[in-house]
Amino acid sequence: MTAIALHANDLILFAHIVEAGSFTHASDQTGLPKSTLSRRLSSLENAFGERLLQRSTRRLVLTEFGERILEHARRLMEESEAAAALAQHRQATPHGTLRVSLPPEFHELFMIRVLTEFSRQYPHVRLDIDLSARRVDLIAERFDLAVRIAAQLPDDSSLVARRITTLHNGLYANPEYLACRGMPRTPEDLLDHVGLILVTSGGESSPWRLSRGTEDAWEGLPLHSLRANSVGLQQALAAQGLGIVGLTDSFAAPLVEQGILQRILPEWHLPSMIVWCVTPGRRLLPQRTIAFIESLKAVLGDGMPASSAS
Incomplete structure (x- = not known):
């Protein structure tokens, strides 16, 4: 027995046509031209090899075979509408x-x-x-x-x-550390301080790359450093006065407001x-x-x- 090639959308359109009672009303409900609906229904009937509807100028009448197929078509239509409602609900209510x-x-x-x-x-x-x-x-x-x-x-x-x-970054230190070690006035002064240095995934120290405007630039590492691969740890150590650390300005702000950290070389910036x-x-x-x-x-x-x- 040769398998019948059916398209679920055609069955759903068949159910819409029956529910609407005419091609005109079905066209209004589905947004498809009457000629398209008629062609799709004919294609479905050709696939079945039997008529589903008897057409007249006044009305559409289901055939006996059409009544039996309508039950399945309505289930498809209901499932399709349920799937659309589910998708709409998922879009309206994140879950x-x-x-x-x-x-x-x-x-x-x-x-x-x-x-x-x-x-x-x-x-x-x-x-x-x-x-x-x-x-x-x-x-x-x-x-x-x-x-x-x-x-x-x-x-x-x-x-x-x-x-x-965009995160803007600078250098920070505890005021007590600066009182003890002195306030850096130039990037070169950093070489004599303790740097809390971030370690890359490859185990290398990330140098401080400072810039001032578009022309001035400096790169280097303090002679003394404490290395770690955690910015959070370095921030905590800086708060305890153990050295100078590079931090994002907005995230250092609460500690600056509390007087725990102080911005140094404010005209110089680390890369954003x-x-x-x-x-x-x-x-x-x-x-x-x-x-x-x-x-x-x-x-x-x-x-x-x-x-x-x-």
């Missing part, structure tokens, strides 16, 4: 699991505030947070998004990067870094992902537009 990759020093980015406010606003979204310094594979590891901090991201046409905000929100693909982001991006922008952002990671 499900959201997998997010964050830098290990997430507390420096006010991420506790982001996560707290997001969870309160969207209680039906289950957060799955991964803290890692490695660059996760969003697609292979099925992450919904990643927060990354870099001046520039590597090319990747499969990802989309949204710029959330950008906070990116990276997502896989370019279309049809789940509403929970969109909501999280908006939460990031609300807490951290400056409303920068999306751009390709490629």
Whole structure:
């Protein structure tokens, strides 16, 4: 027996035509021309090899075979409408699991505030947070998004990067440390101080690269240093007066207000870094992902537009 090739959409249109009572009303409800509806119905009847409707100038009459097929067509229509309602509800009410990759020093980015406010606003979204310094594979590891901090991201046409905000950085120290060791007046003075130096993933010390305006630049490392791969630890050590540390200005601000840290060489700046929100693909982001991006922008952002990671 040869299998009959059917298209579910044609069966659904058949149900719409019967429910509407005419091709004209069905056209109004579906937005399809009457000629298209008639052609699709004829195609369905040809596939069955039997008529489903008897057409007249006044009305449509179901055949016996059409009545039997209508039961199945109505079920398809109901399931289709239920699926559309579910999708619409998911878009209107974020829920499900959201997998997010964050830098290990997430507390420096006010991420506790982001996560707290997001969870309160969207209680039906289950957060799955991964803290890692490695660059996760969003697609292979099925992450919904990643927060990354870099001046520039590597090319990747499969990802989309949204710029959330720019972090401006400078050098800070505890006032008691400065009272003991002296206030640096020039970048060269830093060489005689204790530097709290960040270690790269390759185990190398990250030198301080300072700039003043567009022409003046200085790069170097203090002769004495305490190395660590945690910015949070270095900040805590600086607060205890153990040396000079490079920090993001906005995140150092609370400690400056408390008198625990003080900006040094304020006219000199470390390189700025950008906070990116990276997502896989370019279309049809789940509403929970969109909501999280908006939460990031609300807490951290400056409303920068999306751009390709490629």
